[in-house]
Amino acid sequence: MRLPIRAVTPETESAEIVGWVHEVRDLGGLAFFLIRDRTGIIQVTVPKKKVSAEVLETVRNVSRESVVRVRGQVKAIEKAPGGRELVPEYLEIVSVAESPLPLDVAEKVPAETDTRLDSRFLDARKPRVRAIFFIRSAVTCAATAFLASRGCVNITTPKVVAAATEGGTELFPIAYFEKEAFLNQSPQLYKQMMMAAGFEAVFELGPIFRAEEHNTVRHLNEATSLDVEVSFADHNDVMQLLEDLIVHVYEYVRENCAGELAELGVDLKVPAKPFPRIPYTEAIEIANKTIEEKLTFGADLSPSAERAIGDSIGQHYFIVDWPTDIRPYYAMPYPEKPEFCKAFDMMHPRMELSSGAQRIHDYDLLVERIRAKGLSPESFEFYLRTFRYGMPPHAGWGVGIERLVMTMLDLPNIREAVLFPRDRHRLTP
Amino acid sequence: MRLPIRAVTPETESAEIVGWVHEVRDLGGLAFFLIRDRTGIIQVTVPKKKVSAEVLETVRNVSRESVVRVRGQVKAIEKAPGGRELVPEYLEIVSVAESPLPLDVAEKVPAETDTRLDSRFLDARKPRVRAIFFIRSAVTCAATAFLASRGCVNITTPKVVAAATEGGTELFPIAYFEKEAFLNQSPQLYKQMMMAAGFEAVFELGPIFRAEEHNTVRHLNEATSLDVEVSFADHNDVMQLLEDLIVHVYEYVRENCAGELAELGVDLKVPAKPFPRIPYTEAIEIANKTIEEKLTFGADLSPSAERAIGDSIGQHYFIVDWPTDIRPYYAMPYPEKPEFCKAFDMMHPRMELSSGAQRIHDYDLLVERIRAKGLSPESFEFYLRTFRYGMPPHAGWGVGIERLVMTMLDLPNIREAVLFPRDRHRLTP
Numbered sequence: 001m002r003l004p005i006r007a008v009t010p011e012t013e014s015a016e017i018v019g020w021v022h023e024v025r026d027l028g029g030l031a032f033f034l035i036r037d038r039t040g041i042i043q044v045t046v047p048k049k050k051v052s053a054e055v056l057e058t059v060r061n062v063s064r065e066s067v068v069r070v071r072g073q074v075k076a077i078e079k080a081p082g083g084r085e086l087v088p089e090y091l092e093i094v095s096v097a098e099s100p101l102p103l104d105v106a107e108k109v110p111a112e113t114d115t116r117l118d119s120r121f122l123d124a125r126k127p128r129v130r131a132i133f134f135i136r137s138a139v140t141c142a143a144t145a146f147l148a149s150r151g152c153v154n155i156t157t158p159k160v161v162a163a164a165t166e167g168g169t170e171l172f173p174i175a176y177f178e179k180e181a182f183l184n185q186s187p188q189l190y191k192q193m194m195m196a197a198g199f200e201a202v203f204e205l206g207p208i209f210r211a212e213e214h215n216t217v218r219h220l221n222e223a224t225s226l227d228v229e230v231s232f233a234d235h236n237d238v239m240q241l242l243e244d245l246i247v248h249v250y251e252y253v254r255e256n257c258a259g260e261l262a263e264l265g266v267d268l269k270v271p272a273k274p275f276p277r278i279p280y281t282e283a284i285e286i287a288n289k290t291i292e293e294k295l296t297f298g299a300d301l302s303p304s305a306e307r308a309i310g311d312s313i314g315q316h317y318f319i320v321d322w323p324t325d326i327r328p329y330y331a332m333p334y335p336e337k338p339e340f341c342k343a344f345d346m347m348h349p350r351m352e353l354s355s356g357a358q359r360i361h362d363y364d365l366l367v368e369r370i371r372a373k374g375l376s377p378e379s380f381e382f383y384l385r386t387f388r389y390g391m392p393p394h395a396g397w398g399v400g401i402e403r404l405v406m407t408m409l410d411l412p413n414i415r416e417a418v419l420f421p422r423d424r425h426r427l428t429p
Numbered sequence: 430m431r432l433p434i435r436a437v438t439p440e441t442e443s444a445e446i447v448g449w450v451h452e453v454r455d456l457g458g459l460a461f462f463l464i465r466d467r468t469g470i471i472q473v474t475v476p477k478k479k480v481s482a483e484v485l486e487t488v489r490n491v492s493r494e495s496v497v498r499v500r501g502q503v504k505a506i507e508k509a510p511g512g513r514e515l516v517p518e519y520l521e522i523v524s525v526a527e528s529p530l531p532l533d534v535a536e537k538v539p540a541e542t543d544t545r546l547d548s549r550f551l552d553a554r555k556p557r558v559r560a561i562f563f564i565r566s567a568v569t570c571a572a573t574a575f576l577a578s579r580g581c582v583n584i585t586t587p588k589v590v591a592a593a594t595e596g597g598t599e600l601f602p603i604a605y606f607e608k609e610a611f612l613n614q615s616p617q618l619y620k621q622m623m624m625a626a627g628f629e630a631v632f633e634l635g636p637i638f639r640a641e642e643h644n645t646v647r648h649l650n651e652a653t654s655l656d657v658e659v660s661f662a663d664h665n666d667v668m669q670l671l672e673d674l675i676v677h678v679y680e681y682v683r684e685n686c687a688g689e690l691a692e693l694g695v696d697l698k699v700p701a702k703p704f705p706r707i708p709y710t711e712a713i714e715i716a717n718k719t720i721e722e723k724l725t726f727g728a729d730l731s732p733s734a735e736r737a738i739g740d741s742i743g744q745h746y747f748i749v750d751w752p753t754d755i756r757p758y759y760a761m762p763y764p765e766k767p768e769f770c771k772a773f774d775m776m777h778p779r780m781e782l783s784s785g786a787q788r789i790h791d792y793d794l795l796v797e798r799i800r801a802k803g804l805s806p807e808s809f810e811f812y813l814r815t816f817r818y819g820m821p822p823h824a825g826w827g828v829g830i831e832r833l834v835m836t837m838l839d840l841p842n843i844r845e846a847v848l849f850p851r852d853r854h855r856l857t858p
Binding site for chain 1: 431447495525527531553559563565573585588590592603605608622623627635638661814847849851857858
């Protein structure tokens with residue numbers, strides 16, 4: 001019976017393991033392999049004179065990254081990884097790897113991002129890369145369980161849609177039988193419609209698609225969004241839910257992914273609650289102290305502004321009380337000062353992670369705001385009509401999973417946080 | 430502080446609730462409302478002579494399906510739902526519903542499926558409809574937690590792809606900048622590639638897209654698939670994982686969704702393990718005993734054949750040992766009888782829920798099978814190359830979430846199990 005490599009300890013008497021040949025060294029009378037599975041690495045030591053002819057023959061033929069099955073005695077040995085080695089009685093090549101490899105899994109030869117992504121199946125064999133995606137899995141599973149425990153209903157909304165969330169830009173068109181359709185940019189309108197449906201609290205974890213032309217280290221054309229919407233809640237309520245979620249996910253990863261964090265050299269600090277709330281006007285003042293191109297009221301925050309504010313705050317924080325004009329039409333203006341709205345961004349010191357707001361639930365005000373944005377209420381009829389039959393007050397947010405993982409693990413490029421990135425130039429593998 | 434309606438019991442002294450006006454009855458000196466939130470329904474009784482002028486004014490103006498906030502004394506009363514009623518001291522209309530409603534939420538007037546789906550936001554206010562989607566949420570959350578507990582890594586693979594999983598049919602084309610792309614029919618090739626990446630066990634819960642022309646009560650053009658792939662496993666191993674999952678999910682729903690099941694009148698029977706394994710040749714014999722159009726060896730199972738076999742077996746079961754020719758190219762033939770393969774379908778008595786197989790992991794055999802299907806290995810190069818560098822043996826399956834929910838709750842149409850269905854004719858809302 002096969003053991004995961006991590007489960008083989010110096011105390012194990014004998015073991016059968018299956019894994020990939022990570023490294024091979026032949027020192028004449030002795031051959032050494034490192035065998036890797038997803039749990040770890042073990043040294044297999046072959047004293048050539050002491051093993052069977054079959055084992056010796058297999059040792060001669062095996063190539064790096066082939067899959068092998070090894071059965072033998074476990075010996076404690078200080079210098080080997082995990083303080084133990086395996087001396088084979090049985091050695092079988094399960095699946096052969098061609099040579100040369102298109103990518104060096106043992107990471108002795110560094111590779112460019114594009115080369116790595118072209119051979120992602122080999123790149124993801126690297127323990128460092130694997131660690132990122134095991135942590136990403138922990139993040140999505142922990143977030144799902146957390147939101148369910150808070151009474152949010154897990155919903156699925158369509159990705160093929162007839163209309164854009166925020167007007168006609170940045171959409172990928174689809175030929176849907178005889179009709180034109182689009183890939184959805186965001187579940188925004190659908191999750192709001194589920195508030196009209198009386199679901200009261202929902203979440204969705206799914207793909208979003210944005211036909212943005214620019215190619216940066218923090219944008220993807222296909223990304224994963226975690227969206228939440230809650231009825232009878234305002235922006236403050238959902239900011240609290242969001243920071244609770246972030247802290248929970250950090251704690252979960254810290255407790256459950258110690259090996260992966262160590263592999264990545266990340267000493268994960270759980271952010272402190274409550275995250276500071278910085279009004280937009282104050283945020284641009286902070287940014288303007290250090291950035292060269294000064295921001296004026298009503299400007300979006302540039303990446304350098306985000307970095308300047310992040311450096312000053314030094315932890316996760318919210319930017320609140322945004323100018324109504326630079327937020328989407330569905331953000332609720334403050335009744336007493338309608339030039340500001342109940343919108344927020346949740347920021348990591350490096351970049352924006354999430355946008356949210358209390359939403360407008362009044363039909364007439366919503367139509368007015370859609371018109372003010374130069375959009376046509378007629379194109380939103382499927383959405384707008386849900387506001388005419390008892391739409392409750394509601395608020396929500398969306399957080400990008402790739403950015404969450406990227407900032408948590410201090411990855412330099414968002415492509416490190418997605419297995420098969422889609423960008424301006426990349427559509428394969 | 431607002432209470433969920435279910436939490437208001439005959440013992441509660443006073444309560445504030447927020448919800449939708451489900452029904453209104455005016456009996457002269459007394460007015461009755463039923464107020465509904467997602468947890469239940471409560472009767473609000475207004476003795477007109479005893480309440481304030483403000484409350485009376487609001488009572489006169491309120492329309493069905495408006496959102497109201499009510500604060501008052503709770504009284505035990507036998508005849509009311511939940512054995513209690515609320516006598517209002519404060520009554521506020523939070524959000525007005527227009528009259529007439531496009532759909533009767535109280536279900537006194539039945540509506541056609543299309544009418545219901547056109548106004549899904551109202552349809553989903555019906556306690557019966559809501560119950561379906563709360564159970565669907567329990568299913569997806571429980572499946573996620575179960576697979577994570579079994580060591581499966583939650584992965585996300587691209588929905589925008591350059592090549593089809595099984596050839597060029599039934600694809601929705603996308604304009605991806607200057608390139609042509611497609612919506613992915615299945616994560617099949619990508620989850621197999623993650624076996625080449627050494628992830629060993631993965632799952633994905635996400636949308637799949639099929640441009641099937643036919644419009645039936647059990648097909649969708651956009652569906653949700655739960656996909657699993659496991660290395661160093663054969664078809665028997667993953668069949669066991671699948672039946673464990675199904676039984677776990679049924680048990681979870683039975684334990685956690687008692688109110689929703691009661692609402693739907695479903696007495697949920699947890700299927701017994703192990704599910705019977707019926708070889709394909711035996712399955713067609715069973716079907717041929719009763720169906721009119723007899724099946725010959727090598728035929729796919731018609732819906733009537735599926736029903737005939739299901740009636741005979743009477744519970745969830747597997748059909749195993751399929752003819753190699755009618756399964757996808759990646760299904761592993763039995764070495765000793767290659768006309769049969771290690772593929773299976775997992776069946777509910779009503780219909781197929783899941784397809785799976787041990788996969789071919791040998792490069793040459795896979796190329797041969799792709800050619801035998803009349804497909805070109807060149808179009809699959811991004812996939813095929815992952816078989817040349819140490820692809821482990823592996824097996825897996827995909828299960829349709831909508832069909833799982835549909836059969837669990839005995840729904841007549843798959844559209845009942847998805848909030849915003851996409852079919853041949855429906856692209857909105």
